[in-house]
Amino acid sequence: MQTKLPSGLSGWRRRVGRLALLAGTVAALAMPQAARAADRFVPGTPEAGADIPKATIKFGMRPYADNTFYYIGMKKGWFDEVGISFDPAPYGLKANDSNATTLLLNGQLDVISEFCPLMLPTYKQADKLKCIAFTDNFLGNAILANPALKLKSFKDYIAEGKSYEEALKAALAPMKGKQLVGAPQLSDRAFEEYVNKTSGAGFRLQVLDDSKSLVLAKAGREDFVNPEGAPIVYTLRQAGWTDLIDIGDLIKNGPGGVDSPIEPLIGIVGVGANSDYVNKNPNTVLRFLSVVWRIIAEVKKDPSLFAIQAPYLNSVAGTDLDGKGVADTVSVLDPFTSFEDDKQYYDDPHATVNYANVWGATIKDFEAHKIIPEGKVKPDDVVWGGAIWHLMVDYKTKTDALFAKLDTARLSGDKKALYDKAKAFYADYDFLDAYRLALAASA
Structure with missing residues (x-):
């Protein structure tokens, strides 16, 4: 059954349709004419000897706090220690959500920091793009209200003793018929749709890039915003914007279970890659990910390392954060997952963040919106992170x-x-x- 979009979100369907058509066209050009081999990760054989092979990865980073931490490993020389350099040198490509998928499909990038569900529309005609690792659970989905409105939040209403449904409706009541400024990325749509429908607010969505939205917000020209980037959410919160409701509120107070409507809203950020590159260079992928796990471990021990990342993040995200600001952003909105804790994604079928649960729900949501054909895609078709881990x-x-x-x-x-x-x-x-x-x- 096709899900009816809340009022004002029908334009998203048209944009998604264009995105899917574009992705399918690019994919059709990128796909080889011969039938593809079994669509799974193929491990390599450990190289003989004790030397560390040299490799160059065409790598891109999206402009978010949990997508640019790789820069720390680059500046510290940790990728060099495992023989890895990047193209374009020295830090890879400054990518964004409008070009990441195309760059991966046509081989201009091998690997990218990614919110992997954004790659799903390409599965209408292609199967090249894979999620090879998860790095953090994104808790930055948040509807923020201009502080001049002096509104109460979902948390305030819960503290007063209201039920989940009552608090949701009360918190979003001031948005009745109003406009929410949201980012163009698909990753926030399920959250926006759920709270709009469940609260009965019926707000209208205006799509605007985070960088432009931030300028308007700072000038007091927006009332309600849902930024994509955690640094933007953090910046506005620090400026006094009211957190009307966020994904953490839903996870903590909403209905639980595998079939819960909350499950499709869970966002797990990670690493996307072109499968042709991965299966031709499996050991390079392992070495690359070893540094990713190392960075996560080191910043947990020493958050001052985020001071290395801050200037780069600010240059691509339009923020003005110091190391502590980046550390706080990650801690609150993008908590990293260690190598050891990756078992929650791959080995615990009952975990809320288990990849099969989350991706099964996400795929159903994309099918309902006609973004991908029904029954064509399974979680293991896209998520190779478990096999690699x-x-x-x-x-x-x-x-x-x-x-x-x-x-x-x-x-x-x-x-x-x-x-x-x-x-x-x-x-x-x-x-x-x-x-x-x-x-x-x-x-």
Whole structure:
């Protein structure tokens, strides 16, 4: 059954239709004429020897706090340590949501920081784009009200003892028939539709890029906004804008369960890639992701590292955040997920953020809006992150076994040096090279 869009959102369907048509056209040009091989991740074989191969990745970053943290690893030289450089040098491409999909499809980019559901419209005719990792849970979906309106929030009404439905309706009542300024990205539509329909507010949507919306908001020329970027949400909150309702409110107070209407609203940010590149360069992908996990671990231990990211983020997002501002943005709106905690995505079928649950709901929502054909796409068709993460876990387990033997072995100077390097790679989440060097040390 086709879902009826709330008043004012029908224009989104037309925009989505154009996006899907464009994506399908580009995909048809990019797809090889011959039938594609099995559409799954294909692991590589660990390279012989102890040298770290050199590789260059055509990489792009979208202009958000949880999409530009890679810059920290670039400036610290951590990607260099695993043999990875970027094209265009030195920091890759400054990408955005209007060009990321096309750049990935036609091979101008191999890998990009991504909210992967944005790649789903291409599955109308193509199957090249994959989500190869998850990095954080996005909690930045928020409808903010101009502080001059002096409105009460959903949290205020909950604190007064109102029920979930009562609080939702009361918080959004001032938006009745009014205009919400939202970003053009598809990632916020399900949230906007749900709160509009459930509250009965019937607000109208005006689509505007975050950077332009921020200028208008600072000038007091907007009443209600739902920015895409967490730095924009953080900036407006710091400026006193009222958080009428956010995704965290829904997750905490709304109906739970796999079939909950909240499930399609959960946003998990990660890494998108062209599958042709991934399966031709699986070990490079593992090394790249090892640094991603390393950055996440290091910023959790030392949030001052966000000061490295701040100037780059400000240059692409139009924000004015210092390191603490970026750290606070990530902590509140984009909490990172560590390598160890990735099991919630891939190994816990009951988790709210389990990839099969979230992507199953997202796919149904896209089918209902006729963005992708019904029954054509399954979560495992798009999400390769589980297979890749499990492979890295396997390398970790094999390395643990080798370390147990090496700890009690008599090693020559050369073998001891290899073992020490293996331990260093292991500590930095490069379990592939830790395994390779430990294997060489035990030979």
